[in-house]
Amino acid sequence: MSKKWLSILLVIMLAFTLTACGDNEAAKNSSLDAVKKRGKLVAGVRYDVNLFGFKDPSDGKVKGFEIDMMKELAKRLLGSEKKLELKEVTSKTRIPLLENGDVDIVASTMTITEERKQQLNFSHVYFMAGQSLLVKKSSNIKGIKDLRGKVVMTAKGATSGLVLKKLDPSIKLKEYENYADSFTALKSGKGDAVTTDDSILMGMQSQAPKEFKIVGGYFTQEPYGLGLAKGNKEMTTYVNKFLKDIKKDGTYKKLYIKWFKKSPPKDIPEEAVQKVLKK
Amino acid sequence: MGSFSLLAAYKQEFIDGFLTTLSASLLALVLSLAIGTIIACCRLSQVKPLEWIGTVYVEFFRNTPLVIQVFFFAMGLPSLGWNISEFSAGAIGLSIYTGAFIAEAFRAGIQSVSKGQMEASRSSGMTYFQSMRYIILPQAFKIVIPPLGNQCVNLVKNSSVLAIIAGGDLLYAADAVSSQTFEINMTYIFVALLYLVITLPLSFGVNLLERRLARHS
Numbered sequence: 001m002s003k004k005w006l007s008i009l010l011v012i013m014l015a016f017t018l019t020a021c022g023d024n025e026a027a028k029n030s031s032l033d034a035v036k037k038r039g040k041l042v043a044g045v046r047y048d049v050n051l052f053g054f055k056d057p058s059d060g061k062v063k064g065f066e067i068d069m070m071k072e073l074a075k076r077l078l079g080s081e082k083k084l085e086l087k088e089v090t091s092k093t094r095i096p097l098l099e100n101g102d103v104d105i106v107a108s109t110m111t112i113t114e115e116r117k118q119q120l121n122f123s124h125v126y127f128m129a130g131q132s133l134l135v136k137k138s139s140n141i142k143g144i145k146d147l148r149g150k151v152v153m154t155a156k157g158a159t160s161g162l163v164l165k166k167l168d169p170s171i172k173l174k175e176y177e178n179y180a181d182s183f184t185a186l187k188s189g190k191g192d193a194v195t196t197d198d199s200i201l202m203g204m205q206s207q208a209p210k211e212f213k214i215v216g217g218y219f220t221q222e223p224y225g226l227g228l229a230k231g232n233k234e235m236t237t238y239v240n241k242f243l244k245d246i247k248k249d250g251t252y253k254k255l256y257i258k259w260f261k262k263s264p265p266k267d268i269p270e271e272a273v274q275k276v277l278k279k
Numbered sequence: 280m281g282s283f284s285l286l287a288a289y290k291q292e293f294i295d296g297f298l299t300t301l302s303a304s305l306l307a308l309v310l311s312l313a314i315g316t317i318i319a320c321c322r323l324s325q326v327k328p329l330e331w332i333g334t335v336y337v338e339f340f341r342n343t344p345l346v347i348q349v350f351f352f353a354m355g356l357p358s359l360g361w362n363i364s365e366f367s368a369g370a371i372g373l374s375i376y377t378g379a380f381i382a383e384a385f386r387a388g389i390q391s392v393s394k395g396q397m398e399a400s401r402s403s404g405m406t407y408f409q410s411m412r413y414i415i416l417p418q419a420f421k422i423v424i425p426p427l428g429n430q431c432v433n434l435v436k437n438s439s440v441l442a443i444i445a446g447g448d449l450l451y452a453a454d455a456v457s458s459q460t461f462e463i464n465m466t467y468i469f470v471a472l473l474y475l476v477i478t479l480p481l482s483f484g485v486n487l488l489e490r491r492l493a494r495h496s
Contacts, residue, residue: 092454096463119461153445157458174365174445175455185445188358190365 027231029101032238039078043070044089044103044227048180050203051259052109055088062086065259066107069126072251073105073242090178091157095119098229105239106227109200111159113274121232122225123239124270126252129197130218130277131160134186134204136211141193143216147171151191153182160196163220163276179204186212197222223272286469289456296452297473303370303448304435304477310374311434315381322386333382340379346440348372353444369441369448377434384430388423389415421492428485432478439474449473 028034035041045066046053053064067086074084087103094106098120109129112122133152135141141150149170154161156175164171174191176182183204186194194201198214205212226243228236246252256264286293321333340348349372353365363371392415400410442450449470457466 092458095461115461156454162459175451176445177443181443184354188354189362190354190357190445 026099026101026229030104030229030232030235032234035077035104035235040083040085041070041074041078041105042085042087042103043073044087044094044097044106044108045070046090046108047088048090048178049109049200050206052199052203053107054203065127065255066109068255068258069246070105070107072246072255073239076242076245077238091155092177094157094227098227101229104228104235108227109197109224110227111197111222111274112225112272113159116227117273120230121228121236123228123236124243125223125225125268125272126243127199127224128265128268128272129199129222129224131163131195131220131222132198132201132214132218133216134183134194134201134212134214135192136186137213139192139213139215141215144168144219147193150193153185153191153194154196155179155182158196159274163274164195166276167219219277221272221275221277223269223274283465283469285460285462286456286465289452289460292452292456293449293470293473295447296449296470297476299366299441299447299451300435300438300449300474301477303366303373303441303446304438306370307373307377307434307438308431310370311377311381311430314374314378315385318378318382319385319389322382323389337379337382340375341383345372345376345437346443348376349440349444353446365441365444365446368444369438369446372440373434373438376437377430380430380433381427384423384426385419387426388419391422392418421489424485424489424492428482428489431481431485435478435481436474 045062045064047055047062049064051064052066053062055062070086071081071084075081087097089097089103089106089108091108094103094108094110095116097103098106106120109127110116111129112125116122133141133143133147141147144164144167147164147168149172151172151174152161152164153174153176155178158175161173161175165173172191174182174185176185179194179196179200182194182196185191194204198218201214205214226239228239243252246255253264256262318333318336321329322337324330324333349369352363352368352372356363356368396414396418397410400414401407405413438448439450440446441448442454445451453466453470457463460466
């Protein structure tokens with residue numbers, strides 16, 4: 001009896017493991033040729049991050065800096081921005097979706113880290129953010145030093161929580177499904193601060209500027225890169241060339257000003273990884 | 280398969296998650312049995328307003344998603360000024376939701392005992408409560424065991440809603456570990472096995488109880 005159960009269990013596990021061995025498959029599915037042949041670019045983007053990728057409740061359209069960039073990529077690669085298909089990803093789902101080949105490219109405020117580099121290919125840096133804190137206006141938290149023993153909220157799969165834990169292990173973390181939920185939790189007083197990249201926090205704060213403030217300055221450097229399947233060399237090269245092109249011909253600057261109301265900084269490096277700045 | 284060893288580094292997360300899932304389930308089980316009993320009595324009551332309360336309760340909580348209920352307790356109540364912990368919000372949500380199903384199981388069980396039984400016991404001099412206690416409920420109990428077992432197992436699995444309100448349960452631990460190790464399949468398979476550690480004995484226990492009771496009748 002017990003042997004029978006064990007073998008059933010093993011078969012189930014094996015089935016799960018087999019599906020996990022799809023690395024090369026994903027790279028092939030999303031190769032430059034495959035995308036061209038298909039005539040459709042599937043991009044994984046956020047629906048919950050204001051200014052980057054946000055589903056506007058008033059008209060149901062997904063808008064943002066990253067969305068516009070993906071439209072531009074589809075236009076240059078396939079001739080029309082209509083050939084872009086958007087798929088919602090969260091911090092939790094984006095890497096599995098890329099690994100499975102469900103999306104060709106991920107543009108989702110993803111920081112380039114050494115750990116993630118083992119899992120996927122990154123393009124050159126297209127945005128430089130820094131981790132910061134969002135608190136209620138009435139809060140007396142001014143920076144990391146004031147977070148001792150406090151409850152800080154963030155999204156699952158993001159690196160922000162781990163960074164804080166490293167800086168001060170006494171901080172209690174609560175991780176929600178997405179940034180919108182962490183913001184809701186802050187509103188309902190489930191914790192003292194939300195932490196993630198300032199660019200995302202700015203989007204939240206702009207929804208209720210009278211009630212919330214961003215404090216603490218940068219305590220990390222968060223270079224954003226577009227994510228591609230591991231081993232998908234041609235596509236990575238193409239995307240890097242695309243980033244160079246839009247920077248050269250002014251498209252990048254135009255989009256940056258459209259969303260962030262200021263010119264892009266001139267000193268964004270091509271290659272960078274997440275760095276914790278000592279405070 | 281070697282990647283299972285990767286998970287060993289996160290032993291503490293899994294232990295914490297397991298204990299949270301276990302205690303939330305146990306607490307919710309006790310509460311939902313109490314709620315279920317009270318609501319079933321309401322539904323069977325001859326007093327009309329009580330019957331209505333019972334019906335409204337069952338139909339409302341049985342027919343709305345658990346996720347929404349738990350989200351309301353975790354996020355909605357605090358914004359109204361009543362701050363409860365994630366654990367309490369999860370346990371209360373689970374109790375109220377499961378209570379509706381248990382009430383229906385109890386009601387069906389009691390009603391399935393034929394009316395003649397109650398009439399016979401009443402005419403042989405027992406009071407209403409005596410007839411319930413000695414004649415109706417023991418028979419109803421046997422009928423109720425299998426659906427009750429189902430609800431218990433569902434309750435344990437449903438406790439995974441704690442993960443979306445940062446409740447620190449098993450699934451929450453799995454989310455955290457998988458995003459750090461990138462071992463998605465391994466982590467979730469492992470956690471599924473941990474759920475089985477709770478639910479399988481529960482299933483077997485209910486089956487055993489069912490057979491025991493059948494033998495005695």
